[in-house]
Amino acid sequence: xxxxxxxxxxxxxxxxxxxxxxxxxxxxxxxxxxxxxxxxxxxxxxxxxxxxxxxxxxxxxxxxxxxxxxxxxxxxxxxxxxxxxxxxxxxxxxxxxxxxxxxxxxxxxxxxxxxxxxxxxxxxxxxxxxxxxxxxxxxxxxxxxxxxxxxxxxxxxxxxxxxxxxxxxxxxxxxxxxxxxxxxxxxxxxxxxxxxxxxxxxxxxxxxxxxxxxxxxxxxxxxxxxxxxxxxxxxxxxxxxxxxxxxxxxxxxxxxxxxxxxxxxxxxxxxxxxxxxxxxxxxxxxxxxxxxxxxxxxxxxxxxxxxxx
Amino acid sequence: xxxxxxxxxxxxxxxxxxxxxxxxxxxxxxxxxxxxxxxxxxxxxxxxxxxxxxxxxxxxxxxxxxxxxxxxxxxxxxxxxxxxxxxxxxxxxxxxxxxxxxxxxxxxxxxxxxxxxxxxxxxxxxxxxxxxxxxxxxxxxxxxxxxxxxxxxxxxxxxxxxxxxxxxxxxxxxxxxxxxxxxxxxxx
Numbered sequence: 001x002x003x004x005x006x007x008x009x010x011x012x013x014x015x016x017x018x019x020x021x022x023x024x025x026x027x028x029x030x031x032x033x034x035x036x037x038x039x040x041x042x043x044x045x046x047x048x049x050x051x052x053x054x055x056x057x058x059x060x061x062x063x064x065x066x067x068x069x070x071x072x073x074x075x076x077x078x079x080x081x082x083x084x085x086x087x088x089x090x091x092x093x094x095x096x097x098x099x100x101x102x103x104x105x106x107x108x109x110x111x112x113x114x115x116x117x118x119x120x121x122x123x124x125x126x127x128x129x130x131x132x133x134x135x136x137x138x139x140x141x142x143x144x145x146x147x148x149x150x151x152x153x154x155x156x157x158x159x160x161x162x163x164x165x166x167x168x169x170x171x172x173x174x175x176x177x178x179x180x181x182x183x184x185x186x187x188x189x190x191x192x193x194x195x196x197x198x199x200x201x202x203x204x205x206x207x208x209x210x211x212x213x214x215x216x217x218x219x220x221x222x223x224x225x226x227x228x229x230x231x232x233x234x235x236x237x238x239x240x241x242x243x244x245x246x247x248x249x250x251x252x253x254x255x256x257x258x259x260x261x262x263x264x265x266x267x268x269x270x271x272x273x274x275x276x277x278x279x280x281x282x283x284x285x286x287x288x289x290x291x292x293x294x295x296x297x298x299x300x301x302x303x304x305x306x307x308x309x
Numbered sequence: 310x311x312x313x314x315x316x317x318x319x320x321x322x323x324x325x326x327x328x329x330x331x332x333x334x335x336x337x338x339x340x341x342x343x344x345x346x347x348x349x350x351x352x353x354x355x356x357x358x359x360x361x362x363x364x365x366x367x368x369x370x371x372x373x374x375x376x377x378x379x380x381x382x383x384x385x386x387x388x389x390x391x392x393x394x395x396x397x398x399x400x401x402x403x404x405x406x407x408x409x410x411x412x413x414x415x416x417x418x419x420x421x422x423x424x425x426x427x428x429x430x431x432x433x434x435x436x437x438x439x440x441x442x443x444x445x446x447x448x449x450x451x452x453x454x455x456x457x458x459x460x461x462x463x464x465x466x467x468x469x470x471x472x473x474x475x476x477x478x479x480x481x482x483x484x485x486x487x488x489x490x491x492x493x494x495x496x497x
Contacts, residue, residue, distance in 0.1 A: 071338035079475060081338065133472055135342070249473070268469050270415030273408060277339045281403030 060126050063137040065204045067278040072211040073131070074230060076166070076173040076183065083175075087210035091172045091231070096215045100149060102236030104159025104189075107152065113201055113215050119152075120144040123198065124205075125219075130260050130289045132224035136274040141219050142202035147193040149235065155189065159237035162192040164218055164229040179245045185218060185229035186242035186256060190298055196221055196291060199232070222288040222295045224258045257307040259299070260289035264308040312375055319378065323385050326351075341400045348393040350477070353467050355386030356460050357481055357488075364491040380436050383456070387433040390426060418469035425462035428455050457492075460485060 074084035101108035122142050129137045168182035200219045208214035213230030220227050226246050246254035253267050262272045262285040273282040288295050299307045330347050337343035362379045366372035402409045413419045432453055441449045464485055468478035
């Protein structure tokens with residue numbers, strides 16, 4: 001269905017609403033002490049030094065919704081940027097439930113989206129989005145803090161990593177088998193409980209469309225876009241590092257962490273700059289996509305290439 | 310069919326194609342990427358097409374009468390390359406030369422494209438009867454055999470710019486390999 005221009009919140013109005021919600025943003029408090037999971041090897045688990053206020057970014061100019069909804073990578077629906085726009089015809093997103101479990105979860109559960117919203121409340125974050133293909137957008141996400149869902153599952157000492165699984169359904173996804181199985185992504189537990197990590201369910205106060213990962217997707221703004229698993233059906237707390245789809249597809253070019261870093265190029269192209277989709281010219285890419293102050297402490301050695309591809 | 314009519318159809322077809330792609334680009338989510346990619350892709354088809362003539366006219370000698378079609382395929386290909394480069398320099402990089410230089414240095418695939426472009430320039434300039442006469446056929450032909458370097462460079466450039474080994478450039482590369490095999494195995 002084409003989006004009428006009247007459906008798009010005028011930016012000024014949108015900003016005003018955001019400002020009203022500003023209190024919500026600033027109170028992005030984290031009810032977590034870094035200790036429930038024991039130490040995640042080498043990785044800093046201490047999240048006390050995160051200053052939530054620093055994450056609010058009123059200076060970012062959000063990309064138009066029309067563009068966000070028509071320039072997508074969702075290989076289960078085809079390899080082009082336009083193909084995923086047809087996903088709404090086949091992918092049924094309601095009812096939808098997300099199963100949270102895994103060896104590291106003492107209290108597994110099955111949630112539906114409305115339940116998650118009701119229980120945890122919706123947060124609104126305007127974030128930079130940087131694709132590994134060197135293009136970027138600014139997306140006003142609505143969703144819930146991933147940390148809250150993880151905490152509810154009561155992580156035990158075996159919860160070292162979080163594994164995300166996308167729906168895998170040949171009936172609903174014409175190109176479901178491009179990677180030979182469901183799309184898998186993963187985070188360390190410390191990354192997953194970081195206040196920047198969220199489970200998004202909407203953009204511009206509208207529910208996600210199929211091509212942007214409806215009904216629920218991961219958002220990790222300091223990482224490349226392929227980490228943002230879409231249409232999530234399972235979240236598992238696991239002990240071993242999950243092999244995410246792109247890592248498995250091409251281990252020479254993609255790894256587990258995939259943090260944005262302009263200094264570490266993709267083997268075939270530069271990551272130093274990025275195209276802002278919908279605009280002209282390029283801009284310089286920022287370390288951790290501009291979120292270095294918030295997340296750099298998670299990685300003990302910023303010279304280690306492992307963290308950046 | 311009369312050669313002039315064939316050429317006329319090619320020009321008309323290309324003009325309609327360019328106009329249509331212009332309209333499509335205005336509706337695309339990202340105008341710049343759309344123009345950059347469609348011009349690049351069209352150029353690779355046209356340039357590869359020019360290499361089809363030698364082997365095909367061996368199969369079908371009458372094709373030699375239409376050899377001029379090759380010249381215009383090449384020139385239209387060059388035209389697409391120009392659009393590709395102009396979009397890249399102006400819309401994508403907003404004439405930021407230092408940033409462009411940094412990108413060229415960081416990206417092997419852009420190097421390949423740049424070398425192909427430089428090699429293509431003298432070919433485009435000498436794609437007319439006057440140049441054939443001035444250079445003499447032998448030298449002219451020598452100069453234009455650079456096409457056998459340009460096309461692999463262009464297709465390599467296209468292939469390497471993709472995130473995954475995607476089908477289209479691979480098919481084009483396979484066609485190229487087959488052509489090369491044919492061309493040199495059955496060379497006069």
